Amino acid sequence: MLDIRHIYKTFNAGTANEVRALRGVTLTVDPGSFVIVIGTNGSGKSTLQTAIAGGFPLDSGSLSIDGVDVTSWPEHRRAAFIGRVFQNPFSGTAPSMSIAENFALAARRGRPRGLGWALKRSALDEFRDRVRRLNMGLEDRFENPIGSLSGGQRQALTLMMASWIKPKVLLLDEHTAALDPKSADQVIQLSEEIVTRDRLTTVMVTHSMSQAAHLGDRLVMMHRGTVLHDFRGAEKQRLREHDLRQRFEDVRRADLLDEPAAAMLRRLYV
Amino acid sequence: MLLLLGALTIGLILSLLAFGVFISFRIFEFPDITTEGSITLGGAVAAVLIVAHVNPFLATAAAFAAGALAGTATAVLHTRFKINSLLSGILVMTALYSVNLHVMGKSNLPLLSERTLGSMAEAAGVRLMGASTVHLGGWEVGTRELAALVLSLAVAAIVGLTLYLFLRTNVGTAMQAAGDNAQMIRALGVNVETMIVLGLALSNGLVAVAGALLTQYQGFADVQMGIGMVVWGLASVIIGEALVGVRDLGYVIIGAVMGSVLFRLLVAVALRGGLNPNDLKLVTALFVFGALVLPTLARRVRMRPRT
Numbered sequence: 001m002l003d004i005r006h007i008y009k010t011f012n013a014g015t016a017n018e019v020r021a022l023r024g025v026t027l028t029v030d031p032g033s034f035v036i037v038i039g040t041n042g043s044g045k046s047t048l049q050t051a052i053a054g055g056f057p058l059d060s061g062s063l064s065i066d067g068v069d070v071t072s073w074p075e076h077r078r079a080a081f082i083g084r085v086f087q088n089p090f091s092g093t094a095p096s097m098s099i100a101e102n103f104a105l106a107a108r109r110g111r112p113r114g115l116g117w118a119l120k121r122s123a124l125d126e127f128r129d130r131v132r133r134l135n136m137g138l139e140d141r142f143e144n145p146i147g148s149l150s151g152g153q154r155q156a157l158t159l160m161m162a163s164w165i166k167p168k169v170l171l172l173d174e175h176t177a178a179l180d181p182k183s184a185d186q187v188i189q190l191s192e193e194i195v196t197r198d199r200l201t202t203v204m205v206t207h208s209m210s211q212a213a214h215l216g217d218r219l220v221m222m223h224r225g226t227v228l229h230d231f232r233g234a235e236k237q238r239l240r241e242h243d244l245r246q247r248f249e250d251v252r253r254a255d256l257l258d259e260p261a262a263a264m265l266r267r268l269y270v
Numbered sequence: 271m272l273l274l275l276g277a278l279t280i281g282l283i284l285s286l287l288a289f290g291v292f293i294s295f296r297i298f299e300f301p302d303i304t305t306e307g308s309i310t311l312g313g314a315v316a317a318v319l320i321v322a323h324v325n326p327f328l329a330t331a332a333a334f335a336a337g338a339l340a341g342t343a344t345a346v347l348h349t350r351f352k353i354n355s356l357l358s359g360i361l362v363m364t365a366l367y368s369v370n371l372h373v374m375g376k377s378n379l380p381l382l383s384e385r386t387l388g389s390m391a392e393a394a395g396v397r398l399m400g401a402s403t404v405h406l407g408g409w410e411v412g413t414r415e416l417a418a419l420v421l422s423l424a425v426a427a428i429v430g431l432t433l434y435l436f437l438r439t440n441v442g443t444a445m446q447a448a449g450d451n452a453q454m455i456r457a458l459g460v461n462v463e464t465m466i467v468l469g470l471a472l473s474n475g476l477v478a479v480a481g482a483l484l485t486q487y488q489g490f491a492d493v494q495m496g497i498g499m500v501v502w503g504l505a506s507v508i509i510g511e512a513l514v515g516v517r518d519l520g521y522v523i524i525g526a527v528m529g530s531v532l533f534r535l536l537v538a539v540a541l542r543g544g545l546n547p548n549d550l551k552l553v554t555a556l557f558v559f560g561a562l563v564l565p566t567l568a569r570r571v572r573m574r575p576r577t
Contacts, residue, residue: 053457074461075456075457076456076459076460076461076462077459079456079457079458079459079460080459082457084457086453086457090451091451091453091454092454092457093451093454094446094447094450094451094454094455095450095451096450097443097446097447097450101443101446101447102447104440104443105443105444105447105455105458106458108440108444108458108459109458109459110458110459111459113439113440113441113444113460114439114440114441115436115439115440115441116439116440117438117439117440118438118439118440118442118443119438161458162457
């Protein structure tokens with residue numbers, strides 16, 4: 001469904017602030033697969049998501065979704081294939097517009113927008129019905145600006161909006177990192193529900209070891225702009241939180257040595 | 271009475287300017303100073319065409335197209351060439367000064383006995399009333415003034431309603447969202463740059479129509495007529511928001527009309543009361559400054575902990 005081949009991206013190339021964010025990432029995600037991406041800070045996991053979404057042009061490599069090469073497509077064009085939830089709960093919704101209007105906007109993701117009436121009654125009833133099932137009492141505040149809601153509520157709505165038209169790929173970018181624990185749990189539960197129900201091909205970046213251990217059917221660990229580990233199937237299911245912590249510890253220790261030394265040690269002992 | 275009618279008419283005509291400023295400043299938060307050039311452009315284009323005996327409706331439509339083109343130029347400078355929004359507007363406004371002089375051929379173009387929307391309305395009024403003056407609540411007023419007022423009210427109502435309906439369509443909501451949260455609407459498949467172009471084209475088109483109508487009402491186009499118009503439009507929008515609030519788009523649009531009319535009335539009263547016309551722009555600027563700062567100040571005073 002998602003085919004990423006040898007993608008490279010360096011920011012501020014040739015300056016003192018040069019960051020080699022992606023160094024040849026290759027990843028093929030099967031249809032319906034739920035991939036968790038973890039990694040240290042600066043490992044390139046969020047950059048990878050932005051690369052998939054089309055936030056910047058790649059230096060090299062290619063990216064295709066459902067067999068369509070989208071490497072040269074701008075972000076708004078790729079949106080026809082991609083549903084996104086951002087880390088910042090304020091990023092995914094238009095704050096001064098009502099819940100209803102936000103849903104109407106999401107209901108036309110990747111479709112032409114003409115002079116048709118945005119808020120159709122039949123569609124509105126459907127939105128309201130789904131929002132009611134969130135049990136957040138938001139169905140009564142349908143005309144209120146979304147900016148008046150809490151971060152957790154906004155993130156739950158963003159998630160529903162991102163998956164309203166079934167996306168070929170759903171991107172979740174640390175979408176619970178900015179929430180309080182209770183809201184985070186709610187949003188994670190909802191994510192799992194939606195992903196399972198619609199069998200969405202999903203790439204989720206997270207900082208939480210517990211989320212990484214409990215969710216998904218595949219786990220990718222990134223480090224320094226490359227894929228370091230890739231666990232699938234039974235291997236992924238066996239992973240526990242402390243295994244993941246151990247992996248992070250290994251990475252940290254390896255980083256203390258310089259690269260040739262680390263490579264030598266790895267060759268000798270691993 | 272004549273003063274009142276005149277103020278009302280100009281206020282209604284300039285509500286189109288307020289709509290334009292609402293789109294650029296409020297929807298896109300784009301301080302679009304092109305407005306000052308495009309209102310004159312609209313007046314100039316309409317005046318030249320009317321002098322050439324083009325149908326006044328067509329001339330007004332041409333003014334819209336010219337204004338839309340000016341807005342597109344500013345938007346392209348900003349989105350394509352990444353020039354700061356304020357500077358993009360300043361560049362186009364400056365260029366428009368020369369363009370306007372070329373369009374008119376001189377700095378002031380009178381419409382002495384040409385057929386304008388104003389004269390057409392007057393003719394219709396005379397036919398309807400059967401006289402060139404009418405008694406209105408005890409005053410005797412010219413049919414021409416009354417007809418112009420009715421016409422400008424109709425224009426403000428039709429344009430306001432159309433704008434409201436447009437902003438409720440799929441492309442209209444996408445435009446609002448593009449100003450509200452660009453990242454979000456991009457992720458929902460909308461080209462934000464296209465929306466800015468569309469928005470500024472619409473905004474400056476409306477402003478140019480205001481210029482065209484103003485020209486036809488006052489009987490001349492002048493290359494200086496755009497000076498201070500951004501602040502003028504902004505004042506109207508701010509007054510409107512203070513009058514009716516920002517609860518709903520419909521309120522905001524009605525508010526812009528009310529603000530524009532009220533502001534014009536205030537100006538007429540102030541001038542009548544002895545305000546030096548040379549001080550008008552200064553007073554307007556101070557007024558807008560106050561309107562922008564007062565809400566924040568009031569909040570700070572209220573927030574101050576009691577001792």
